[in-house]
Amino acid sequence: MVLVYNLYIFDRHCQCIYYTEWNRPVSPLTADIASVRTRAKEVARVNQGRSSDDNGAASASDSRRPLVWPTAPVSSSNAKDKSIASVQNVAMEEEAKLVYGVVLSTRNIINKFNGKDGPQGGNPGGFMSFATNTYRLHYYEAPTGVKFILNTDTATTSMQPVLEMIYRNIYVEYVVKNPLFHIDPHVSVPIENDYFRAVLNNYIREISASSTTTA
Amino acid sequence: MVSSFAKSFGSVLYRNFFKKESTYFTTVVLSGVAFSLTFNTMFEKYWNKKTAGLKWEDIKDRRSIKRQEEMIHSVFIINRSGGLIYSKNYNTHIAQLSSNEALIFAGTFHGIHALATRIAPGGRSTSARDMGIQTIDTKNFRLHCFQTPTGIKFIAVTDLLHTKLTDVLNRIYELYSDYALKNPFYNLEMPVRSDMFDTKLLQLVQAH
Numbered sequence A: 001m002v003l004v005y006n007l008y009i010f011d012r013h014c015q016c017i018y019y020t021e022w023n024r025p026v027s028p029l030t031a032d033i034a035s036v037r038t039r040a041k042e043v044a045r046v047n048q049g050r051s052s053d054d055n056g057a058a059s060a061s062d063s064r065r066p067l068v069w070p071t072a073p074v075s076s077s078n079a080k081d082k083s084i085a086s087v088q089n090v091a092m093e094e095e096a097k098l099v100y101g102v103v104l105s106t107r108n109i110i111n112k113f114n115g116k117d118g119p120q121g122g123n124p125g126g127f128m129s130f131a132t133n134t135y136r137l138h139y140y141e142a143p144t145g146v147k148f149i150l151n152t153d154t155a156t157t158s159m160q161p162v163l164e165m166i167y168r169n170i171y172v173e174y175v176v177k178n179p180l181f182h183i184d185p186h187v188s189v190p191i192e193n194d195y196f197r198a199v200l201n202n203y204i205r206e207i208s209a210s211s212t213t214t215a
Numbered sequence B: 001m002v003s004s005f006a007k008s009f010g011s012v013l014y015r016n017f018f019k020k021e022s023t024y025f026t027t028v029v030l031s032g033v034a035f036s037l038t039f040n041t042m043f044e045k046y047w048n049k050k051t052a053g054l055k056w057e058d059i060k061d062r063r064s065i066k067r068q069e070e071m072i073h074s075v076f077i078i079n080r081s082g083g084l085i086y087s088k089n090y091n092t093h094i095a096q097l098s099s100n101e102a103l104i105f106a107g108t109f110h111g112i113h114a115l116a117t118r119i120a121p122g123g124r125s126t127s128a129r130d131m132g133i134q135t136i137d138t139k140n141f142r143l144h145c146f147q148t149p150t151g152i153k154f155i156a157v158t159d160l161l162h163t164k165l166t167d168v169l170n171r172i173y174e175l176y177s178d179y180a181l182k183n184p185f186y187n188l189e190m191p192v193r194s195d196m197f198d199t200k201l202l203q204l205v206q207a208h
Helices: A028-047 A053-064 A079-084 A090-113 A160-176 A194-209 B002-018 B021-050 B056-069 B099-118 B166-181 B195-206
Strands: A004-010 A016-021 A067-069 A127-132 A136-141 A147-152 B072-078 B084-089 B133-138 B142-147 B153-158
Touching (some): A004 A194, A090 B099, A090 B133, A136 A160, A160 A194, B002 B021, B072 B166, B084 B099, B099 B142, B099 B153, B153 B166, B166 B195
Antiparallel strands (some): A004 A147, A127 A136, A127 B133, B072 B084, B072 B153, B133 B142, B142 B153
16 A cells, blocks of 8 residues: 655756645645635625535536646746746745755765766666655656656655656656657646546556555 | 306405405505595585585675675764764765765755655644654665754664664764763764764674
């Protein structure tokens, strides 16, 4: 039984291109959505025109599907493109930056321990995971510099095969091989592929249900 | 024909070996020695072939390698403000950090230890409060950290066979309190320079 909390995917430009969560009690995403909902309810109450049934239906359909972020291009290295940062979830953006910072610093000090601190970066030291008393963060870096970060419960020791599987059989198949894939190397574009989301979601549910996958 | 041959053979044998006591004795001794030599060499050859790869000479190296792997590579102590107050490397299995790199390591680790609590997926206000990084797993080694209630971090870099090092880190904490803190000339938050601490720590590390 693996309890998977959330998954971050970062591209080479240190941008979070995909985030999703499964069993997270409190998160910037839900907090934001909750505040949006309360605001919507207030608006509805003020207008007195519509009942709150619409809100209820919307939340039910949301809870079945995992939350995903970002839903639109957050930012890019080009200054002029920053105007398209339409969805601003500051808390989520900051959390993604924190996660990236922690993981990159950890990777770098481990590379130092291995005496392989090359200028090209990468993960020659083989940083796999770190654990605190409440969660374990698993890290996988693809040769192209795409980084996968998965948070699980502390008892799960190795998710390397799972992350490699996500990269090889889900990310590459559904994102990179997509003919509409954004090839411009200077712009980071969030993953907005519904097939990718669905397959990833199914795969994580499969892992969560079975106890032997990662043993 | 047969009997005459046996008779002549017997007489030859008698005349050459059994007639004289000294010849007889020498024959017995020499043939005994020859038999034991051939038997020993033959049997040893057979035995070596049968037990190939299982004898002590063959597995001695493998055992010593395994013993080398089961060890603590280095120990670091970081004070409350992220400064390195003790660092010791015990072997060459991991790269020796220069003093500058060790200081950078201490500062970085202090930072990520604090930030790891902020990115906890359980949230910061839940009942189980996150206490920061306890282990870091890598391909070649595992890093264990123990933070005391007063905020001092004891870090040990070990091989992958050590899964839980809480006892050892607690023992290091004891040694630190006994041989560094109880020293009247020791300044809090300053580097530990105590020969007694060094030797006791070395004993502890060698025992694990």
